Amino acid sequence: MDSGFWRRGGTPQQTFTEADIAAADDRAGSEYREIPEIVEQFVRYMYKCFLDRNTSELHTLYETVFARLTEHYYKASTWPSSEMISRLVDNDANFLMFYNELYYRHLFSKMQPSLAQRYEGWMNYRALFNHFMQDGMVDYDLPVSWIWDIIDEFIYQFESWCQYRAKLMNKSSEEIQYLRQNDSIWSVQTVLSLLHYLVNKSNIISWLLNNGDPTGSDDPDSETFDISTLAVYRYIGYFAIIGLLRVNTLLGDYRLALMVLQPLDFDVSSALFTHVTACHVSIYYYMGFCYIMLRRYEDAARIFSSTVLHIGRIKHNHTRSYQYEQINKRNDQMMALLALCLTLQPLQVDESMMSMVREKAGDRLARLRQGEPHAFEDLFIYASPKFICPAAPDYDVIDDTNMEAPRLQTKLFMEEVKSQLLLPEIRSYLKLYTKIEIEKLAALMDVDESTLRSHLHALKHKSWTMTGSFHGPPLQGEWKTSSDVGFHVERNVVHISDTKTSSRYGEYFIQNIGKLDDLYSQLKRRMPGATTSASKARSARVA
Amino acid sequence: MAQLPESAAALDKEVMELLQSHRYDPTILPRLEEFVNCQVTHNFCDPETNLAVLKLYQFHPETYNASTVSKILIKALMNLPTSDFLCSLYLIPERRQIDEPIPVISHLAQLLETGRFTDFWAASGSCAQLLASVPGSLDAVRDFMMDVVSRTYKSIDVPILAEILNLDEPGVVAAANARGWNLANGTVTCPSTEENQPRPPTLDEHLSFRQVASKML
Numbered sequence: 001m002d003s004g005f006w007r008r009g010g011t012p013q014q015t016f017t018e019a020d021i022a023a024a025d026d027r028a029g030s031e032y033r034e035i036p037e038i039v040e041q042f043v044r045y046m047y048k049c050f051l052d053r054n055t056s057e058l059h060t061l062y063e064t065v066f067a068r069l070t071e072h073y074y075k076a077s078t079w080p081s082s083e084m085i086s087r088l089v090d091n092d093a094n095f096l097m098f099y100n101e102l103y104y105r106h107l108f109s110k111m112q113p114s115l116a117q118r119y120e121g122w123m124n125y126r127a128l129f130n131h132f133m134q135d136g137m138v139d140y141d142l143p144v145s146w147i148w149d150i151i152d153e154f155i156y157q158f159e160s161w162c163q164y165r166a167k168l169m170n171k172s173s174e175e176i177q178y179l180r181q182n183d184s185i186w187s188v189q190t191v192l193s194l195l196h197y198l199v200n201k202s203n204i205i206s207w208l209l210n211n212g213d214p215t216g217s218d219d220p221d222s223e224t225f226d227i228s229t230l231a232v233y234r235y236i237g238y239f240a241i242i243g244l245l246r247v248n249t250l251l252g253d254y255r256l257a258l259m260v261l262q263p264l265d266f267d268v269s270s271a272l273f274t275h276v277t278a279c280h281v282s283i284y285y286y287m288g289f290c291y292i293m294l295r296r297y298e299d300a301a302r303i304f305s306s307t308v309l310h311i312g313r314i315k316h317n318h319t320r321s322y323q324y325e326q327i328n329k330r331n332d333q334m335m336a337l338l339a340l341c342l343t344l345q346p347l348q349v350d351e352s353m354m355s356m357v358r359e360k361a362g363d364r365l366a367r368l369r370q371g372e373p374h375a376f377e378d379l380f381i382y383a384s385p386k387f388i389c390p391a392a393p394d395y396d397v398i399d400d401t402n403m404e405a406p407r408l409q410t411k412l413f414m415e416e417v418k419s420q421l422l423l424p425e426i427r428s429y430l431k432l433y434t435k436i437e438i439e440k441l442a443a444l445m446d447v448d449e450s451t452l453r454s455h456l457h458a459l460k461h462k463s464w465t466m467t468g469s470f471h472g473p474p475l476q477g478e479w480k481t482s483s484d485v486g487f488h489v490e491r492n493v494v495h496i497s498d499t500k501t502s503s504r505y506g507e508y509f510i511q512n513i514g515k516l517d518d519l520y521s522q523l524k525r526r527m528p529g530a531t532t533s534a535s536k537a538r539s540a541r542v543a
Numbered sequence: 544m545a546q547l548p549e550s551a552a553a554l555d556k557e558v559m560e561l562l563q564s565h566r567y568d569p570t571i572l573p574r575l576e577e578f579v580n581c582q583v584t585h586n587f588c589d590p591e592t593n594l595a596v597l598k599l600y601q602f603h604p605e606t607y608n609a610s611t612v613s614k615i616l617i618k619a620l621m622n623l624p625t626s627d628f629l630c631s632l633y634l635i636p637e638r639r640q641i642d643e644p645i646p647v648i649s650h651l652a653q654l655l656e657t658g659r660f661t662d663f664w665a666a667s668g669s670c671a672q673l674l675a676s677v678p679g680s681l682d683a684v685r686d687f688m689m690d691v692v693s694r695t696y697k698s699i700d701v702p703i704l705a706e707i708l709n710l711d712e713p714g715v716v717a718a719a720n721a722r723g724w725n726l727a728n729g730t731v732t733c734p735s736t737e738e739n740q741p742r743p744p745t746l747d748e749h750l751s752f753r754q755v756a757s758k759m760l
Binding site for chain 2: 188189192193251252253254255256259293294295389390391404407408409411412415416419450451453454455456457458459460461462464466479481486488489490491492495497505506507510
């Protein structure tokens, strides 16, 4: 498969440590250069690694060195434009597209992009995806995390565009005129179509449906060539599916968002999304959020608790990645959403999970449990994604309409919450009895009998939910009651079942086995040289 | 779903293909809207298409069609206990949601979702014409109520059930019979389900093989 391997030997390895940068600065002295020498070296070397398909070296340059050089030279300014560096990379248009992707991503993260820059970012993504479509990447490869970041940033810039376009108050009339005449820039149909094209082109769906095996040949010259045999295509297609999940969530189409995930495998020991932590976190954040909006709180809680535990275990590996902050922020948001699920639907979660929630979101949990509507609203605004309105605003009305979409989602969510606020009270009354007349219970709650009956209907209706599992397609599930209080009415008497859950020993043991494994691998890292063949075998098993 | 007449089945197939190939193309809207009417005429529901219609309105506000939207909302109301109704509202811009009849339909949904069935019947009078324009709407709502009743009650007196379902006594008897519920001495007994029975005193832990395997292997 690796036909480009022969080229690899030609590139001597280069390093770009802090010391290397300091030394380069010393050499340069006070002499002014448009591009610092070490940055030139970096670009040249990156280009070489790109040609050589040396993804492991590219990975280091991309994840670590780029951030280091940014910190040193480009904290408050853009990287050199692609025109400025093109002479360093033989004017290679392919490479320049990827360089530009980094250039605009850096610009978006550090500065306020202008209308022109937003447009250029868009054109670069179009060119880049078109390049994938035209088989342009068949002879190249990229680090997986970069491929994920391409899709992630593409959607971020789209999101940012929708916000920008909806704010007309501080725009000049020329800008508004330009927007009015150019409604195809970052248009939602094109964004969605590009993602769909990537999914189709990569043949990822048949790869997934075939349990992670290509359905055709890996020989590009063969008639049955299956492009999903190439990692770079497999991943871009796969990540585009997760991109569709995200865009549909931002639009408020939660059903479709989950439906696009149908072909995915959710077994964490093999699923592709586990290969990039930022992606793993992203897919579960959006999935869990969709479940909340579809009132499937039990599914949401299942997703969030598994992710939060996972992040807790791997966090120390990611302290330098550019995605680190984002991962942390998502982690806190998921913790808050988990507290929300546990309030809206009392569920069984294991004790260690519960103590993590109390530690991270204890205040929120307490406020939610008191039934303060503000607590729900604050939490929702804090933890929800940035919803967007896909249609262009009315350019004749100079107004900022960027908050319309989030306001609608918040309002609908709050209506749902308000319709449930009474339920905890009814539950707590029921828990006091094993048997009580409707008349008596109504008097206790200070309502008439007919109202009490409606409360009982509501409690039954709201706890009757669709619940799925990690083994089935995300949108599917079965209807079941999920409530901590079981009750039924016989004529005019409510019968309440006092149900206890037996101790969950199995879960406890599984968790402690996990902890022991973590401890063991930490100990091993601290004692280099102590590796015996037995522990090697053990660590292979743990990994 | 009952067997659809040939023309409806052909449209169903056509719409499915359109959604696969041109989901975001506004020119398919007339066919999709036709399919919404077809669901009304033939009393079936395809939430996926209906949400796709709302999504196209969201993308192309100039194509927004209030009458189709109200049909979709009533169809979603008929599909309780699913979250179809909520899903539809998520896609309708806020400034459209204040136009009648959306507030009235939303109020009805709210009453159903909070178990206030007798209030629902009182409120439905104000938009009787609208509901009547969608055949089967009241039957579907009554069906939903009966589902909730059968999960809540082991047995219920006929007059109370009559009030909940807004039926006279012969109507209740007919509805109960249609579902195979028992009727004796003025009390209806619902068939036993997991929900209207006492729960077992302890719930045991269930670990799936995969849960264990993923940690051990």
